[in-house]
Amino acid sequence: xxxxxxGAPIPALPVLLFAGARALDDPMxxxxxxxxxxxxxxxxxxxxxxxxxxxxxxxxxxxxxxxLSPDSCVRQTESVFERRxxxxxxxxxxxxxxxxxxxxxxxxxxxxxxxxxxxxxxGAVLYCGMGLVLGVLFHGQIDWLLDRLADIGGNAAILLxxxxxxxxxxxxxxxxxxLKTLRTGRISVDELYRMMSEGxxxxxxxVRSRTHRELDxxxxxxxxxxxxxxxxxxxxxxxxxxxxxxxxxxxxxASAVKVAMLLRExxxxxxxxxxxxxxxxxxxxLRIEYAEVTRKA
Numbered sequence: 001x002x003x004x005x006x007g008a009p010i011p012a013l014p015v016l017l018f019a020g021a022r023a024l025d026d027p028m029x030x031x032x033x034x035x036x037x038x039x040x041x042x043x044x045x046x047x048x049x050x051x052x053x054x055x056x057x058x059x060x061x062x063x064x065x066x067x068l069s070p071d072s073c074v075r076q077t078e079s080v081f082e083r084r085x086x087x088x089x090x091x092x093x094x095x096x097x098x099x100x101x102x103x104x105x106x107x108x109x110x111x112x113x114x115x116x117x118x119x120x121x122x123g124a125v126l127y128c129g130m131g132l133v134l135g136v137l138f139h140g141q142i143d144w145l146l147d148r149l150a151d152i153g154g155n156a157a158i159l160l161x162x163x164x165x166x167x168x169x170x171x172x173x174x175x176x177x178x179l180k181t182l183r184t185g186r187i188s189v190d191e192l193y194r195m196m197s198e199g200x201x202x203x204x205x206x207v208r209s210r211t212h213r214e215l216d217x218x219x220x221x222x223x224x225x226x227x228x229x230x231x232x233x234x235x236x237x238x239x240x241x242x243x244x245x246x247x248x249x250x251x252x253x254a255s256a257v258k259v260a261m262l263l264r265e266x267x268x269x270x271x272x273x274x275x276x277x278x279x280x281x282x283x284x285x286l287r288i289e290y291a292e293v294t295r296k297a
Contacts, residue, residue: 001037001128005044007100009168012037013131020135021142030136034128041093041124042117045103049116052107058279059104081109081211089119093127109211186253186275189284192245196222202243205234207259208278212249218288220247220281228259235266247274247281 004012016037023030051059080088080098092102106116135142195202206213206223213225226234238244244263248255256273263271274280282288 001040002044016131017135020132021139024139037128038124048103049107052104056108086115086119090123093123187272189280202245205246207248207255217290221289244271247277249277
């Protein structure tokens with residue numbers, strides 16, 4: 001459970017199911033397993049929460065490289081936080097891809113420690129408890145499976161290793177397929193700066209989440225904030241005869257690429273994501289504008 005929460009591609013639910021099946025004969029073992037699983041969840045989540053709080057959105061880029069969750073999970077988690085607030089932490093573990101991403105996003109968004117522990121703890125109790133209860137309910141099938149594994153002896157370890165390898169391979173393939181969709185022409189920071197300096201007046205769209213924009217407070221000069229969920233409003237004011245540059249702050253420019261592809265589908269063909277997003281612009285030492293920053297309690 002700890003390894004899964006830290007981002008390793010290891011499914012922990014089967015372990016909870018086996019523990020639940022054993023708890024039917026030994027209730028104290030079930031209580032012990034539940035306590036250990038919850039503590040493991042909290043330990044892993046707390047590590048990512050502190051990392052998100054200390055390093056902000058930089059840690060999310062590392063997380064997307066370490067884990068096999070698509071980079072779009074970061075933006076999806078931000079959107080869920082905007083709609084559901086801290087209640088997102090209660091259900092995150094039940095949604096593939098959000099379990100590992102939600103804690104650092106909560107930290108980066110400035111969520112208070114008490115709120116994080118309460119809501120994330122509730123989510124850990126529900127998730128771990130569900131796994132154990134399912135193990136109890138399906139103990140007959142689980143016992144049958146364990147007997148079959150015992151019958152084949154040492155080959156059982158090989159079978160489990162093969163299944164784990166297939167699972168990891170599938171996750172890697174799914175991630176590779178996602179990254180393949182992001183391979184679209186990008187514009188460099190230097191090229192965008194040159195266009196702006198020479199008076200070409202490109203349309204610059206900031207597609208970071210509303211929460212991210214408010215917390216960061218920094219924007220590229222002249223950039224227009226755009227919400228992905230309200231893209232039609234932005235379309236009404238984007239000239240079709242000008243260059244459009246889209247930027248975000250997520251790993252691999254996932255949100256910017258998504259918006260660029262949507263704009264192309266709607267007839268705006270001169271649109272490119274900004275390579276490296278706003279982070280690359282800031283690292284280049286170029287001028288930025290500041291907005292008022294608000295933080296959550």
